[in-house]
Amino acid sequence: MVTRNDPYLGGSEGAPPPPPPGGYRGNTRVSRMMRPAAPPLPAPVAPALPAPRPSSSRAAKIVSAVVLAHALWLLFRLLLPGASSYYFTIGAITVQVLMLIAAIVILVGPRGRRLGTIALVVTLFINVATVGSVSALESAQSGNYDDYKTSEQRKWNAYPGIRGVDPAEILDKPSLEENIARTDDLNAKLRAALTTEFGITWTMHGENTLRNNRNGYGGESMLVDRSGPVWTSDRPMQSVADKRRLRDVVNRVMLQNGVSRTIVLSDPSYQSDPGNLERFYGSANPDQQHTWSMVSVDRQVTFYIDVQIFDLxxxxxxxxxxxxxxxxxxxxxxLEGVQISARGYELLSADKRDEFIAKLKTFGQ
Incomplete structure (x- = not known):
């Protein structure tokens, strides 16, 4: 007979007893051994290697070398004389076009793309650089920028006067012919006075030269700058006392003929910077200068009489x-001695006065 206190009986008849707290010993190890093993990891796959690039063909190499050599020749030709006349000839342009076509043909082929790209870039860059440089230099030298100007700007290219200068002031000045006559007369009187004072004999070098003035609008005005011939003495002048006597003679002759301003440019009283005196005249001390320079100017500043003494x-x-x-x-x-010359600026010839006035009217002046 079974009693209630029997340890082998559970809470209900015939059922197994519950497991002790924490489970049976060894139960975890057994359950872990019974789990299925994890599947093995797949083997790493090596990345696919890119297909080898085809090497450039011999023809592509030869043509590329020719194209690059021509580009270098264009760059070198820029340094030689006559570059402007060369770059715009039919032959030069034809060769440049052929080189460009050759570079494009190489680029299209599968075995010349790299060389074709290099040849095309170099060709375009050199062509633009050389032709552009020559065009810019030509425009700068000639002052012709018509291709970059509006129609209004092109109109003002023909302005007869000078930008910023009142046309009435130009018309009130002595003409070119009057300037030449006036300075030639002063020059002759000055040479005669110096001959009387020092016994100098004079020799003329050169003749009157004229240079057109720019009008400030990209074109040429009707005004000119004039440089007269140079008169030189037959002997040097090295005595400081003689140089001072010559200065006094110049000042006296100019005053007698209505020219009130004679400036000794090499004198410290006019040029206070010793550095400039040494740079242009050899010394800040007039007694040690290799050049004495003086200029006489009329009140209207229409002409200058230059007198210089060179002393080696x-x-x-x-x-x-x-x-x-x-x-x-x-x-x-x-090489040394006394030199006398004359110059004038922004002068209008008497023969062109009426034409000058007529052209001004087209500009509303």
């Missing part, structure tokens, strides 16, 4: 002699 005995370094030798080779003037 005050040239200890020989640099001034070298400079004078170069000048003498260009115009035939002596």
């Amino acid at each position: 005995s005050q040239d200890p370094t020989g640099a001034f002699r070298t400079e004078r030798e170069g000048q003498s080779a260009r115009d035939g003037t002596p």
Whole structure:
């Protein structure tokens, strides 16, 4: 007979007893051993290698070398004389077009794309750089920028006067012919006075030269700058006392003929910067200068009479002699001695006065 206190009986008859707290010993190890194993990881797959790029063909290499050599020749040709006349010839343009076509043909082919790209880029860059540089230089040298101007700007290219200068002021000035006559007369009187004072004999070098003035609108005005011939003495002048006497004679002759301003440019009283005096005249001390320079100007500032004394005995370094030798080779003037010349600016010829006035009217002036 079974009693209630029997340890082998549970709470209900015939059922197994519940497991002890924490489960039976060894139950976790058994359950872990009974789990299925994880599937193995797949083997890593090596990345696919890119297909080898085909090498450039021999024809592509040859044509590319020719195109690049021509581009370098264009760049080198820019440094040689006559570049502007070369780049715009039919032959040069034809060759450039052919080189461009050759670079494009190489680029299209599968075995020349890399070389074709390089050749095309270099060709375009060099062509633009060289032709553009030549065009810019031509425009700068000639002052012709018509291709970049509006119609109104092109109209003002023909303005007869000078931008910013009152036309009435130009018409009130002595004409070119009057300027020449006036300065020639003053020059002759000055030479005669110096001959009387020092016994100098004079020699003329050159003749009157005219240079057209720009009008400030990209074209040329009807006004000119004039440079007269140079008169030189037959002997040097090295005595400081003689130089001062010459200065006094110049000042006296100019005053007698209505020219009240004679400036000694090389004198410290006019030029206070010792550095400039040394740079242009050899010394800040007039007694040690290789050049004495003076200019006489009329009240209207329509002409200048220049008088210079070159003295190589005050040239200890020989640099001034070298400079004078170069000048003498260009115009035939002596290395030292006295020189007299005349110049004028923004002068209108009497023969062109009526034309000047008529053209001004087309500009509302």
